[in-house]
Amino acid sequence: MNFQQLRAVREAIRRGYNLTEVAKVLHTSQPAISRQIRELEEELGVELFVRAGKRLTGLTEVGTVVVPLVENMLLDADNLRRAGEEYAGRDSGRLSIATTHSQARYALPDAVRDFRQRYPQVVLNLHQIPPHQVAEMLLSGEADVGIATEALASYEGLVTLPCYRWTHCVVVPQGHALLDGAPLTLARLAEHPIITYGSGYTGRLHIDDAFAAAGIAIDLVLTAMDADVIKTYVELGLGIVASIAYDPSRDRGLAALDAGHLFAVNLTRLAVRRGAFLRSYVFDFIETFAPPLKRDVVAQALASEPGTQPAEG
Amino acid sequence: MNFQQLRAVREAIRRGYNLTEVAKVLHTSQPAISRQIRELEEELGVELFVRAGKRLTGLTEVGTVVVPLVENMLLDADNLRRAGEEYAGRDSGRLSIATTHSQARYALPDAVRDFRQRYPQVVLNLHQIPPHQVAEMLLSGEADVGIATEALASYEGLVTLPCYRWTHCVVVPQGHALLDGAPLTLARLAEHPIITYGSGYTGRLHIDDAFAAAGIAIDLVLTAMDADVIKTYVELGLGIVASIAYDPSRDRGLAALDAGHLFAVNLTRLAVRRGAFLRSYVFDFIETFAPPLKRDVVAQALASEPGTQPAEG
DNA sequence: TATCCTTACGGAATTCGTAAGCATG
DNA sequence: CATGCTTACGAATTCCGTAAGGATA
Numbered sequence: 089m090n091f092q093q094l095r096a097v098r099e100a101i102r103r104g105y106n107l108t109e110v111a112k113v114l115h116t117s118q119p120a121i122s123r124q125i126r127e128l129e130e131e132l133g134v135e136l137f138v139r140a141g142k143r144l145t146g147l148t149e150v151g152t153v154v155v156p157l158v159e160n161m162l163l164d165a166d167n168l169r170r171a172g173e174e175y176a177g178r179d180s181g182r183l184s185i186a187t188t189h190s191q192a193r194y195a196l197p198d199a200v201r202d203f204r205q206r207y208p209q210v211v212l213n214l215h216q217i218p219p220h221q222v223a224e225m226l227l228s229g230e231a232d233v234g235i236a237t238e239a240l241a242s243y244e245g246l247v248t249l250p251c252y253r254w255t256h257c258v259v260v261p262q263g264h265a266l267l268d269g270a271p272l273t274l275a276r277l278a279e280h281p282i283i284t285y286g287s288g289y290t291g292r293l294h295i296d297d298a299f300a301a302a303g304i305a306i307d308l309v310l311t312a313m314d315a316d317v318i319k320t321y322v323e324l325g326l327g328i329v330a331s332i333a334y335d336p337s338r339d340r341g342l343a344a345l346d347a348g349h350l351f352a353v354n355l356t357r358l359a360v361r362r363g364a365f366l367r368s369y370v371f372d373f374i375e376t377f378a379p380p381l382k383r384d385v386v387a388q389a390l391a392s393e394p395g396t397q398p399a400e401g
Numbered sequence: 402m403n404f405q406q407l408r409a410v411r412e413a414i415r416r417g418y419n420l421t422e423v424a425k426v427l428h429t430s431q432p433a434i435s436r437q438i439r440e441l442e443e444e445l446g447v448e449l450f451v452r453a454g455k456r457l458t459g460l461t462e463v464g465t466v467v468v469p470l471v472e473n474m475l476l477d478a479d480n481l482r483r484a485g486e487e488y489a490g491r492d493s494g495r496l497s498i499a500t501t502h503s504q505a506r507y508a509l510p511d512a513v514r515d516f517r518q519r520y521p522q523v524v525l526n527l528h529q530i531p532p533h534q535v536a537e538m539l540l541s542g543e544a545d546v547g548i549a550t551e552a553l554a555s556y557e558g559l560v561t562l563p564c565y566r567w568t569h570c571v572v573v574p575q576g577h578a579l580l581d582g583a584p585l586t587l588a589r590l591a592e593h594p595i596i597t598y599g600s601g602y603t604g605r606l607h608i609d610d611a612f613a614a615a616g617i618a619i620d621l622v623l624t625a626m627d628a629d630v631i632k633t634y635v636e637l638g639l640g641i642v643a644s645i646a647y648d649p650s651r652d653r654g655l656a657a658l659d660a661g662h663l664f665a666v667n668l669t670r671l672a673v674r675r676g677a678f679l680r681s682y683v684f685d686f687i688e689t690f691a692p693p694l695k696r697d698v699v700a701q702a703l704a705s706e707p708g709t710q711p712a713e714g
Numbered sequence: 715t716a717t718c719c720t721t722a723c724g725g726a727a728t729t730c731g732t733a734a735g736c737a738t739g
Numbered sequence: 740c741a742t743g744c745t746t747a748c749g750a751a752t753t754c755c756g757t758a759a760g761g762a763t764a
Contacts, residue, residue, distance in 0.1 A: 089404060089478055089481065090403055090404065091402060091403060091404075092729095106743080107743075107744070108742080108743060108744085116730080116731085117730070117731050117732080118743080118744075119729075119730085119731075119732085119744085119745075119746085120729080120730060121744095122744060122745065122746095123729085123730090123745095126745090131482075131483070131485070131493065132481065132482065132486075132489070133485050133488075133489030134483025134484075134488045134489050140738085140742085141738060142737055142738075142743070142744040142745065143737085143738070143739095143742095143743065143744070144734075144743095144744085149488070150485070151697070153484055153488070153678075154481060154484050154485075157477045157480050157481045157678075158481070158485070160473070161473075161474045161477045161478065161481075162476050164474045164477075165402055165419045165474065167470050168402065168445065168467055168470045168471070168474075169402070169444075169445065171442070171445070171447075171463065171466055171467050171470070172445025172446050172447045172463070172467075173445075173446065175446075175447045175462070175463040175466075176445070176446035178446065184625050212521065244706070265624075275672045276747090283561050287729055312624065365470075393706060393707045394706045400685070405754095419718080420718075420719065421717080421718060421719085429755075430755070430756050431718080431719075432720075432721085432755085432756075432757085433720085433755060433756075434719095435720065435721095436754085436755090439720090452719090453763080454718095454719085454761095454762055454763055455718070455720065455761075455762055455763075456717095456718065456719070456762085456763070456764095457718095457721040488738095519751080550746085696725085
């Protein structure tokens, strides 16, 4: 048993059982991958993959049992290497952040700029993905830090920490009827066509909940994954976006109305894989992004057992 | 990085940093071990071991950080192999039990006999060790199952399950003054020299507690680690042993008096390493030994997170 | 001086990549 | 017939064990 074999198995699953593709990713020849998988199977005495003729098509029962172990070992190997780099005092390294458009576009730029300045040698990798994929990237080790508002809690394998709270606001074109100074209500919003986030994105759930609780039906004309798109189409009606997405100087043609009293407060969370070894620059980045998350706070959460951390902060 | 290197590191720590010894244990030459350790250190860019001249003397700070990762990987590798054996339907394998004298001598024989009959191909390894070492052997992977009355709870890395409850009894030579039929009390016991288990063994704590709570001082003339020794010396006074240790047909010269009402009930526990892959014959053995511990009960406990299991059962 | 680790070197074993073969959709 | 896995084989690499060297208690 060796790590190369384990990597081949892991990558075979990730790449949909296409060994040719696996070979490319692992920078080796395809027969080598075939051999590695076959030899591991021989050593274990069991087939891990289902074969249709000569083609791999899926995992066997044993395969599904065994895969978590394989991934554990490879993640630990990564941790080991990272611990080495850390103590060797190497200033180079990787910081891979998985996050949503909202965060990447509005919340992260300052922290990223500071980080780049302080750690120029660290390769910074910003993965902009849908919220529900953030957890997966963390669990697979492809990302070191995940930041999202949705779909981060309730993973045993993740440690989740509260970053900051925010509310939605309503953006309308200049001269819109809602700018008459009268108080903003759900009923008044519902009089207009609404443009906001797709479901699962950026607090969309809280928006639906508020209207549903009030028993008000809305005319949803367009949903999008990010505030920039939403703002582009605001002339079609009114837009509901995260407050941080409105910038008076940039969005000159638009006006914003605070809607913090209409929709539930959102909590953006940061997550890391439980038990991961984090380079000290990762701790620094986290603190830059969310100052209350000091190194010892994160370290303690990281070492904690599942269930011990608070759901909210 | 490869597993041979990791094994060398683990064994170096276990063998007190004597690489010559490590080489013997791992069936290779001593220079090979030297190289493996050095190459791993080079790859990580950090020294894991403290060197006094050419001799290894301990772990560096990095070393202590890194060792848990190394052990994780090696334990997972064991799990992987075992999962393979299991699904390959091999009837051979290993069952390594770490337990105390009391259990090995009185509680386990029946279960062991049945097991041997049912799984003749499985090499059964019975480690008789002091209670406080049972947990260590489980955590290191040297033992698969631990059985003891003391010092098994409160390990995060172990899953502990209640097996059975038992009480102490008093053994005296035939014709002893205590055999007058009058009720047995702590005060009456204290009139005689007492022989019982050493501290930390077989419910000794409950014996001390009972006398201490009653404010009675006792004359402890001899302590031993096992009931056989205690019984041998009973003529020097009276012995307090586990009830299961008294066998009327074998211990003809002795009489036993139930002392269940004098000392707290003891709970013997069985433990396995959390997350370990257990062969099905291991589940069978556990159920044979403690019938309430059926396969699904154990499997569920095994997969549980720390803190979720009851302290007592 | 005995023990223990390192270095050096030749040989064994493993592992790799290329090329050819074969099955599947 | 294009894609994808396996087999075969020579080459390169890695890894090991023996033998010799040096440091420490």
